[in-house]
Amino acid sequence: MPRFSANLGFLWTDRPLPDAIRAAHAAGFQAVECHWPYDTPAADVAAALSDTGLPMLGLNTVRGNPGENGLSALPGRADAARAAIDQAIFYGADIGAGAAHVMAGFAAGRAAHDTFISNLRYATDRAAEHGMTILIEPLNPYDAPGYFLSTSAQAADIIADIAAPNLKLMFDCYHLQIVEGDLTRRLEALMPIIGHIQFASVPARGEPDRGEVHYPHIFAHLDALGYAAPLGAEYRPQGESVEAGLGWLSPYI
Ligand SMILES: O=C(O)[C@H](O)C(=O)CO
Numbered sequence: 724m725p726r727f728s729a730n731l732g733f734l735w736t737d738r739p740l741p742d743a744i745r746a747a748h749a750a751g752f753q754a755v756e757c758h759w760p761y762d763t764p765a766a767d768v769a770a771a772l773s774d775t776g777l778p779m780l781g782l783n784t785v786r787g788n789p790g791e792n793g794l795s796a797l798p799g800r801a802d803a804a805r806a807a808i809d810q811a812i813f814y815g816a817d818i819g820a821g822a823a824h825v826m827a828g829f830a831a832g833r834a835a836h837d838t839f840i841s842n843l844r845y846a847t848d849r850a851a852e853h854g855m856t857i858l859i860e861p862l863n864p865y866d867a868p869g870y871f872l873s874t875s876a877q878a879a880d881i882i883a884d885i886a887a888p889n890l891k892l893m894f895d896c897y898h899l900q901i902v903e904g905d906l907t908r909r910l911e912a913l914m915p916i917i918g919h920i921q922f923a924s925v926p927a928r929g930e931p932d933r934g935e936v937h938y939p940h941i942f943a944h945l946d947a948l949g950y951a952a953p954l955g956a957e958y959r960p961q962g963e964s965v966e967a968g969l970g971w972l973s974p975y976i
């Protein structure tokens with residue numbers, strides 16, 4: 724049976740993160756993940772995780788200055804990128820998070836590639852000290868025009884190049900349906916390097932029971948493939964509340 728993680732960067736954003744964790748638990752999610760939890764004391768997050776028994780699957784490195792979307796592929800910004808990586812890993816270790824998503828940023832070209840590789844080597848080394856995984860995630864060019872990492876092939880090449888056992892692909896079905904499609908075969912082919920899977924309807928990025936992707940098929944197929952980790956519900960609720968749109972979850976709890 725598929726299991727699900729509530730992405731608290733998009734779900735229950737109307738309340739403090741510890742309360743969002745409790746809401747996810749009450750709704751039947753079996754894990755949580757977040758984007759940028761850094762304004763909340765790690766002890767408060769850890770307490771909510773302990774109270775509910777939910778694991779925190781991951782968090783993101785900070786985006787950087789206004790208008791930026793990550794730092795790790797930006798030439799000349801290694802100090803800031805590595806400070807962001809350290810922050811994510813230390814905070815993640817304090818709350819028992821399994822992974823940190825290292826955000827590349829808006830950049831292109833050889834220097835950006837080399838910078839990203841160098842910062843990812845740093846990140847995988849630091850993360851390994853805490854038993855954490857580093858994730859990289861291709862983003863679609865409608866939501867993130869100019870983002871350095873935009874295809875699964877580019878991510879796979881980087882993962883092969885670095886060859887660290889704790890560097891994995893964040894396969895966001897929403898982004899990759901827009902960029903590449905063929906989700907069923909692509910999930911199968913990339914399974915050996917996938918570290919986390921996220922989903923949302925396409926194109927609206929809402930609940931998964933609408934739009935151009937038939938997620939019951941994707942969820943059942945992943946289950947049949949033996950993928951047992953919780954799948955990340957990273958969507959913007961389209962209705963009055965998160966709870967009002969959770970009909971898609973009820974067959975699985
Ligand atoms: O936008 C996404 O899909 C991400 O997963 C994210 O981490 C924030 O950019």
Ligand SMILES: [Mg+2]
Binds near residue numbers: 895
């Ligand atoms: Mg995502």
